[in-house]
Amino acid sequence: MMIGQEIKRGIIDENPILVLALGLCPSLAVSTSVQNGFGMGMAATFVLTCSNVIISLLRKVIPDKVRIPCFIVIIAMFVTIVQLVLKAYLPALDKQLGIFVPLIVVNCIILGRAEAYASRNNVFKSLIDGLVMGVGFTFALCILSVIREILGSNKLLGFKFVPGFQPMTVFILAPGGFFTIAFVMGVVRYIGNRKRGVRR
C-alpha cells in the first residue's frame, strides 16, 4: 500500500536523522529523556507537515529570488504558534525543551524538506512527505532518548528503571549524545550493508 511504503521510506531508507543526517541539533540536545524527545518530535512533525502543505500551496506564487525568506517566514509562523501553545498548555515540556522550540525554525529538516520536496510537489504528496519525515524524525529521536535516558539517568519515562544500577551521567551530557547517535547510525549502516550484501 503506498502509505505503508512511504512510512518505511521515512523511517528506514531516508530517516532524516540517521541517514540524511539533517536536524541533528535538536535531536542530540533534547534526547535526554523520552518525554522531551517525543514532545520535540511531535512539535517538529506538526510544523513540518503544516509548512510543507502551505509551501506547496504557494510554490507557484513565490518568485525564486525570495524563495528562502518566504519559506522561513512560513516555518517561523508555525513554530511561534507551537511555542505559544506549548507555553500555554504544556509549560513543563516547554521549560524542558527550552531554546530548542524556537530552534525548530532552523532545524535543517524542515527547510530541507520544504526546499527539496514541498516546493516541487503537489499538496497531497508534500503532506505525506511531511508526515513521513516527521514520523521518521520522532522515531529516531525516541530511540536516542530511550538509550540515553536508561544509560544516563537509569530512568524510563521518569520512573526508576533498574534498581542499584549506577547511571553514567555522561550520557546525559553532550559527549553521550554524540556517542549514542554514532552507535545508532553505525548499527543502521551495518544492517544496511549486510542487507545490501546479501541481496546483491
Next chain:
Amino acid sequence: MMNPISLIEISIGAIFINNFVLSRFLGLCPFFGVSKKVSSAAGMGMAVIFVMTIASSFSWVIFNYILHPYHIEYLRTIVFILVIAGLVQLVEMALQKYSPTLYESLGIFLPLITTNCAVLGVAIINTDLNQTTGSPYTFIESLLNGIMSGVGFSLALLLMAGIREKTEFSPVPKALEGLPIAFITAGLMALAFLGFSGLNFFPAVGG
C-alpha cells in the same frame, strides 16, 4: 559602566565553557557537512563569525528598540530569522558582485548559514538574561558574545576538520565510516571541552 569581568567571562564562556557546537549542540548540520576539508572549514568558520556578529548586533538592536518597548517579544523568533535570512542573502549578492575572490572563499558558505541553528541560537540567547550578571545583555556584551561564539564554532570546526582528514585513511570498521566516526570524534572533543565547564573567573560575581 562597562563591566570588564563579565566581558572576559562572556568571551571565555562562549569559546570554551559553553562552546556552541560541543556543549550546546547548536549548528551541527553544517558542522558535520563542511568539516571534511580544512580549507572549506576555515572558509566556513570565517563566514560564521562574520554572520554571527552582524546577526547578534542586528537582533539586539531590534529586540531592545522595537520588540521590547511594544511588548511583542514573542515575535522575536520570526523577526530574527527573517532578518538573518534577508541579511545573509543580501551580503551574499553583494559579495558575489563586488569581490568575487572573497566570494570564492567565503560567499558560497553564506546560504548554508541561514539554516544554521547557531546563528539564530546566538540571537535568541542574546535576548535572554545574561548568565553571569543576571541583567540583560548590553549591546557590547551581545556583540562580543556573537563574535566569540563564532570563534568557538570555528575553533571546533577546524579541530574537527583536522581530525577528520586523518581518519580518512585510518582503518575504520566498515559500518562506522563517514558520519558515525565523525560523531565519535565530536563526542571525544565534547568530552574534552567538558573539562572547561567548571571554569569561572570570579565566583563572587554572582554572590
Next chain:
Amino acid sequence: MIDQLKMIVVLTLISCVAALLIAFTNAKTKDRIARQRVVVQQEALLQIMPAGVTVAENKAPLSSANDTLTYWTGVAGSDTVYAFKVATRGYSSTINYMICTTAEGVITGMAVMEQNETPGLGARVQEVLSKRLIWNGLGGPKEKTASWFSEQFKGISINQPIAIDKTAGEWHGLDEKGRRRLKDKNGITAITGSTISTRAITNGLSTRAKTYLKAIRG
C-alpha cells in the same frame, strides 16, 4: 520590473499574514500564560509556607542594591513568616530558590525554583527520590514528595553559620538520631560530588537571605 514588484509584494504579504496569525494566537494564549506563571508561583509558596497561613505580597526597599524586594508574608495567629526569592551562582549556572523563614530567621521551608547545573550532580538539588520502579510506577498515583535536599533546610537558622557535613552521607539516608545531631549543629548534608552547588545555596542563605530579612523587618 514586474517580477521585482512581485517579489516585494509576496514577501511583505506573507510576513503580514504570518504576523497576523501569530498575534491572534498570542492574544488567545496570553492570559493563560500569565496565569501559568502565577500558578507556578502559588504552588511554590504553598510548598514552603507552613499550612493554614494567609498569604500577602508586599515590597520592601533594599538599601544596598537600590531596588525593591518583593516578598510574601504568611500570617497564622500571632507569628508571621516571610518568604522571598534568592539567586546564587552555582557551579555552571545561576540557582534561583525560594525560602520562607520566621522573624528570627529559622527556615520553615525551601524550594529550588530553577537551575541548570550539571545533570546528575548539581542538578540533584531538585531531585525527588521516587522509590517505586518502572513497572509498578506506571499505574500508581503521582508521587508527591518534596526533594530531600530542600527538606533538610527546615529548622536551620540563617543568622548562624550553616555547617556543611560531607562525612555523614546524604540526608535521605540518615536515621532520626543522625538528623537531630545535624540540626543541633545547624548543619546540612552535601550532595555527593557537588559541594560547589551545595555551598552556593548555603552562601546565598547566610549572605543575601540575611540582608533581605533585615530589610524586610526594617
Next chain:
Amino acid sequence: MPIELLYPVIVVGSVGLFFGVGLAIASKKLQVYVNPRIAQILGLLPGANCGACGYPGCSGFAKAVAEGKTEASGSVCVPGGSKIAHAIADILGITADAVEPMMAVVHCNGGSDKALERSRYEGITDCHAAILIGNGSKICQDGCLGLGSCVRVCPFNAIHVTKEGVAVVDADKCTGCGKCVKVCPRKIISLIPKVHKIFLACSNHDRGAKVKKYCSVGCTACSLCVKATPSGAIIMENNLPVLDYAKEENFIPAAYKCPSRCFTDLVKTRSKANIDTKCNGCTACVAVCPVPGVISGEKDQRHVIDKDKCIGCGICLNACPLHAISMWGVGPLVKTTAGKR
C-alpha cells in the same frame, strides 16, 4: 484588541517589506553572470544545504559538479541519492558512473614457502636495490621480491608484504590510484576492475616442468584455463594467460581448472547454484558444468546440486532452458556469458 494585532503586523510587515525591496534592488543591480548549468544542476539538488557532500552547501556542490571536479553519484549527494545522479549526468552529457572503480593486484604468489631462493639477499630492503644485484635472490626472474617498495609508496597503506615475502593488496582500502603499479621494478602489479575478484597470481614466462622445479604455484603455460573459458576471454601470451576483464566473464571455471592453483580468488565464500522444483531433468546443465559430479539425478527427474563441490560459476544458470537454477547464499553477483544456448 485590534491594536494588539496591529503592532506585530506593522513590525513584521515592515521588516518583510524592507528585505523584499532590498532583495529586489539587489537582484537587479547585483546581476552577476553565473554559468547557467550550475543553476540547472542546483535546481535538481535537494537544496537542503546539509553539506554531506563535503562541499559548502548545494551551490558549492553544483559548481564543483559543473566544473567536473566531482561526480554526482548517489554516494556523494546523500539526500539526493541516485535519482539526481542520472538527471545531472544528462545535463552534463557524461554517464553518471563512467569511471569504474579499479583495484591493484600483485601477479605473484610465490612466497618463501613456495618459490626457491638461489641466494640470500642481505642488502637494502628495497626491490630496486635487490634487482641491481643479480636480478633478485629468487630463481624465478619475474616473481615478487617482497622488499616493500610498493608498500612505502602506497598513500592508503592498502598493500602489505606477507611473512612469506609476497606483496598482497587489501581490496577495501585500495582506491586504484596506480602508484604501486608504477613503482614495482618487476612490473607485476596491475589494475583490474574492483568488481572482478579473480586474477592470475603469476608473471613467470617459462614453460612446462622447468617452472615446477623452482615454484610450486608457478604457471606452466598449460593453457587449460583458456579451454575452460569458451568465451575467449583468456588468451595465452608469452607463456602467460592474459585475462580480458572487459568481457562479461567471471573466470571461476578457469581458476578451478588450473592445475597449479595460479589464480587467486578474493571472494572467500561464493554463492552456490540451486535447482528448484521446475527442473524436468533434461541434463542440459550437467553437460556444461565444468566440475564433474556436482549435479546428480536420474534422467527426467529433478536434479540436485552438491553445495560443497559447486564452484558458483553460474554457467548452468544460462544453460538451463526452464531457468530453474538460481544462485543462493552470500557472495557478489556472478555474471557470465558461458553456457548460453
